[in-house]
Amino acid sequence: MNHRAISRLAFFFWLSFLLFTFLQPVQASDLETYEVSTSILNVRSEPSSDSEIVAQFVQGNELMAFQEKYGWIQTYYDGEEVWVAKHHLVQKDSLSTENSTTETSSTPNMVTINSESIFVRSGPGTNYDAVSSALSGDSFDVIDRSGDWYQIMINSSETGWIASWLTEQATQPSQNNNNTVPSNSMNLEGYNIVVDPGHGGTDPGAIGLNGIQEKDVIQPTSSKVIDHLRDAGANVIVTRSGDYFVFLDDRARISNSYYTDAFISLHYDASLNLSASGVTTYFAESGDKGLGESIQSSIISQVNLHDRGVRQANYKVLVNTSAPSVLLELGFISNPHDLSVVQSESYQNEVAQGITNGLINYFE
Template sequence: MRFLRNFSFSIGFLLFLLLLIPTTGHAQEGQTYEVSSAVLNVRSEPSNNAEILGLLSKGNNVMVFQEKYGWVQTYYGGQVGWIAKHHLIPTTNNQPANDNVATTTTQTLESVTITANGVNIRTGPDTSYSSIGSTYAGDTYHLVATEGDWHQVSLANGSKGWVASWLTDKATTTGNTTQSTPVHTVDDDSTVNTGGSLAGYNIVIDPGHGGNDPGAIGLGGVYEKDLVSSTSDIVVQQLRDAGADVIVTRLGDYYISLDERAQISNSYNTDAFISLHYNAFPILGVQGVSTYYSSDTDHQLAQSVHSSLVSNVNLNNRGIIQEHYKVLRSTYAPSILMELGFITNPYDLSMIQTSDYQYKVAQAITNGLINYFN
């Protein structure tokens, strides 16, 4: 009996000690690890019995945010995911990812600023060369070289292109064009604006997440909901400038359910519903923009807006994808959900956080809608 009493006391004491040991810890925001196993499950909860969300492979780099019961939390396809920590190896360079981004923007190089809208970026220094994109007044680029009346500039995706110098703040005086007072005619290498208006159309803009739902968490602890809100403000203004009547599902940082978002749209004679999001993934190299639609009646809207987006921004094109998301299924009007880049990818995030990028997104959505309705 004495032995049993001592044994019981020992067990009780051990249980007491276990209660004092914390079961939850926090990893450094944005800390990265390398997968050491050939295949590693990403689960919905910190348990071997939880649903498998996806798979990672050996050598993949993942970003974690907190630790719990020997598991670490990350994001997989925009969802919270959990990985067994003993399958991970800390990377040698675990400084906050934002530091890496910052170092790429501190170079002191000569720059040029575009002074007209719809300026073509070409593969060579002449209008006979093909256009690889367009740029807008106020956009600034690092100057690489000058040849005649053309500047070669460094683009955000690491490639180079040529712009007409007379459409920048550093007009040259070596060519045949009078530079003192540029006259923007049809052949001055700025894209002709075909016009178009959204007057009479009701557009619903749905800023994803909000309130106690931050959405995905990116490098440096950036919240998806915050980037979505700032982007939506610019999109809404651009649409209104084009004449559209714009309804916004949330006007502040508060939570609203998917059903409520759809109900707001369905209560109006809505012509198009656009839900705005930013993406996340545990593998840091995954990047780019994508647009989702649910039914065949939404496909043309997705095609028109996404085509406009990828021609306006310098992020990887992940295409249009059919997914039966609840907010799209529940909305009567033609509807799409846009993922405007990965906040877990250093390059994407460096672009996404700029007002220039968000302005280009707004311009792309506006032009895409004009093309769609016309």
């Protein structure tokens, strides 16, 4: 073997050693762990918002990141490679406050939530219990700071902690305190209310006259219900904030992950009998009947549709929800008169006010 061949062989072994040493598979202990910070996070097949939704994570779920591309994190779901948007994740390693000290930098007087939904915790870290929740656009007075966490006033007597990286400095008072607040403002202060807009995405719900889909009437109604509840001081958690599908088990799990005081599922009805008309409230557990009666009577006092009463039914989303819960059928989209009424903005506002008043009466 000549000198050149020996040199090539030596180079080959040296290169093999480098590859073996530095290109070993990444061990799990070296990977970054993230927590989902939004109420619902779509899991996609590719790192793109246009790719197929293959699953959904909910707030508090943890995942391990194997790579990052274009602002997307790659992880695994049911053994398959999937992608999630990084801006809805919080790195777990950065959440520990054991060694953190109070920041010397200035602390804002007020901050606004810029993430879709977050937990308010009892202390400055994710290892503390969630005591409340907040949604995008909510503003809070800041009274203290510890590391990357702000201590805020939840209401006039309670405080909590939120992650600073999920907020931005507020330049004006909260939009919840504007001139559109009704006279019963703040009567639901301190209560956590889950609003569940039924169906969505690939599930259109009932099909009414002229092909009207239930989900398309639910969406504007739920927006008005959310606004009225927040104007009354409630902390509102929403199971879906857009036109996408959420499994019934996940809707219940979202509610059960909070200290929920009431769960309200919004729907519209349909029937082959075109004369079927009116509003119905359903409950599953006998202990929830009082909530159903309060909301039903309050809605009927606001709207001009037939009162179909309060009925018991073992709907899965109600059975699996631990908080007091009801499912509302707010009119028949298969009935010409009902359909013309329920699509109007005035009716949807009346329903929203009825639900709000019903909850106030129930808690009082």
